[in-house]
Amino acid sequence: MSRLMSRLVIVSNRVPAPRERTQLAGGLAVALRDAIIGRETLWFGWSGNAAATATSTTPTIAATGKVTYATIDLSAADYRGFYRGFSNTMLWPLLHSRMGLAEFRREDLAAYRRVNDSFAEALAPLLRPDDTVWVHDYHLFPLGAALRRLGAANRLGFFLHVPFPPPAIFASLPQADGLLRDLGAYDVLGLQTAEDAGFLNQALAAVGVPGEARVFPIGIDPGAFAAAARRAEAGPEAKRLTSSLSGRALILGVDRLDYSKGLPQRFIGFAQLLKRFPEHRGRVTMLQIAPVSRGDIDQYKSLRKELDELAGHVNAEHAEFDWVALRYLTRATARNTLAGFHRLARVGLVTPLRDGMNLVAKEYVAAQNPEDPGALVLSCFAGAAQEMDGAILVNPYDPDETAEALHLALSLPLEERRDRWRRMWQAVERNTARSWARGFLAELEGAEARAA
Numbered sequence: 024m025s026r027l028m029s030r031l032v033i034v035s036n037r038v039p040a041p042r043e044r045t046q047l048a049g050g051l052a053v054a055l056r057d058a059i060i061g062r063e064t065l066w067f068g069w070s071g072n073a074a075a076t077a078t079s080t081t082p083t084i085a086a087t088g089k090v091t092y093a094t095i096d097l098s099a100a101d102y103r104g105f106y107r108g109f110s111n112t113m114l115w116p117l118l119h120s121r122m123g124l125a126e127f128r129r130e131d132l133a134a135y136r137r138v139n140d141s142f143a144e145a146l147a148p149l150l151r152p153d154d155t156v157w158v159h160d161y162h163l164f165p166l167g168a169a170l171r172r173l174g175a176a177n178r179l180g181f182f183l184h185v186p187f188p189p190p191a192i193f194a195s196l197p198q199a200d201g202l203l204r205d206l207g208a209y210d211v212l213g214l215q216t217a218e219d220a221g222f223l224n225q226a227l228a229a230v231g232v233p234g235e236a237r238v239f240p241i242g243i244d245p246g247a248f249a250a251a252a253r254r255a256e257a258g259p260e261a262k263r264l265t266s267s268l269s270g271r272a273l274i275l276g277v278d279r280l281d282y283s284k285g286l287p288q289r290f291i292g293f294a295q296l297l298k299r300f301p302e303h304r305g306r307v308t309m310l311q312i313a314p315v316s317r318g319d320i321d322q323y324k325s326l327r328k329e330l331d332e333l334a335g336h337v338n339a340e341h342a343e344f345d346w347v348a349l350r351y352l353t354r355a356t357a358r359n360t361l362a363g364f365h366r367l368a369r370v371g372l373v374t375p376l377r378d379g380m381n382l383v384a385k386e387y388v389a390a391q392n393p394e395d396p397g398a399l400v401l402s403c404f405a406g407a408a409q410e411m412d413g414a415i416l417v418n419p420y421d422p423d424e425t426a427e428a429l430h431l432a433l434s435l436p437l438e439e440r441r442d443r444w445r446r447m448w449q450a451v452e453r454n455t456a457r458s459w460a461r462g463f464l465a466e467l468e469g470a471e472a473r474a475a
């Protein structure tokens with residue numbers, strides 16, 4: 024069988040829930056849609072259930088069209104150690120260069136390795152010799168090595184969606200060398216930016232692992248998102264939002280409630296705008312939509328508390344009896360509704376302290392009306408900043424810089440908004456979800472399969 028016809032096996036921590044499978048809405052599912060369509064695919068991962076007495080190694084199988092989903096349940100202890108512990112309280116802060124928020128526990132690392140072994144044990148019997156296996160993200164660094172130990176000789180690829188930090192920061196992880204050596208089991212390593220790939224390559228070279236990480240910037244489906252935004256602009260939610268603004272300009276932020284997204288600094292930056300450029304008082308409204316994410320982790324609980332207080336503080340200081348300066352929501356909002364909100368926003372405000380790529384920045388650009396587009400204020404520490412030459416770039420740690428960028432964004436004449444938007448749109452169209460998936464798979468399928 025030719026390689027191009029071989030089955031694609033996707034492995035990610037979470038697999039789309041059954042109700043999401045027919046539409047493949049959101050996140051990785053959207054990004055992978057083009058790679059999957061028309062191709063026989065097995066998607067393997069955690070079911071989202073964490074109540075098993077022991078993590079299972081016998082997957083539950085369900086097929087939808089050409090895609091077969093194979094999922095395993097985690098035990099409550101493995102959920103705590105593997106998911107909440109090592110993945111999200113150690114690796115996530117470490118990879119975002121936030122060691123102050125990281126907590127290392129040997130038993131969490133043991134759970135992380137145990138769950139990766141269970142993934143491998145459950146997946147190995149399902150693999151056919153010519154399957155192409157594509158593993159996603161930081162939960163699964165050791166999976167490739169675990170599969171090799173079980174005899175898998177398939178082409179194995181790994182893509183890291185989040186940043187990779189400077190090697191000296193990565194080295195603060197106890198037993199970091201072991202994880203780096205595990206990465207040597209993959210045939211292709213993909214990262215979002217040249218900087219991330221450079222750091223990983225330095226770290227790999229330092230422990231003598233051969234191979235070179237490559238850059239595959241992820242993107243969206245710009246045409247589909249633009250169409251969704253046009254439709255949603257005429258929908259009931261967008262109409263309600265427009266009428267509630269009473270002609271004021273909208274500044275929009277859309278993020279998971281995560282400390283990597285720079286939300287406190289963003290709120291302070293908006294307050295600085297109102298303080299230092301009083302002409303905007305009563306004339307702009309900021310809407311921040313940030314659904315709670317990983318809400319059972321202490322660092323996320325305290326961020327939520329901090330944001331509740333800050334939002335209250337900003338409004339107490341700046342709002343008028345007929346104008347709420349900052350609207351802040353932690354409820355989830357439907358993707359299509361958000362697309363319409365992006366189109367209405369005069370400014371997209373995307374200021375993560377560090378982000379692998381940041382797809383919201385690309386979605387904001389895709390949603391704009393080309394005749395009357397808004398402006399994007401973007402953190403220079405988002406991977407997307409490497410591509411978005413028309414954005415107004417800021418250092419998100421400096422709220423005054425954010426305030427100045429917001430002032431500039433609100434004051435840009437139409438011609439300049441159009442010109443900046445055209446350049447950003449070109450970038451969004453250059454690196455799409457499709458080009459990302461195709462580029463990675465072409466590289467992986469060109470790699471020589473290993474002898475078992």
Ligand code: ADQ
Pocket residue numbers: 049050184185241277278279312313314355356357358361378379380381382383384386
């Ligand atoms: P995330 O940290 O989740 O992803 P991002 O890329 O911005 O960050 O968002 C992923 C998706 O979630 C986007 O499609 C976005 O629309 C959606 N989303 C975000 N906030 C939302 C909200 N409030 N309501 C509804 N939907 C929302 C990780 C990395 C990123 C990298 C992606 C993909 O951290 O750097 O870009 O993976 O590789």
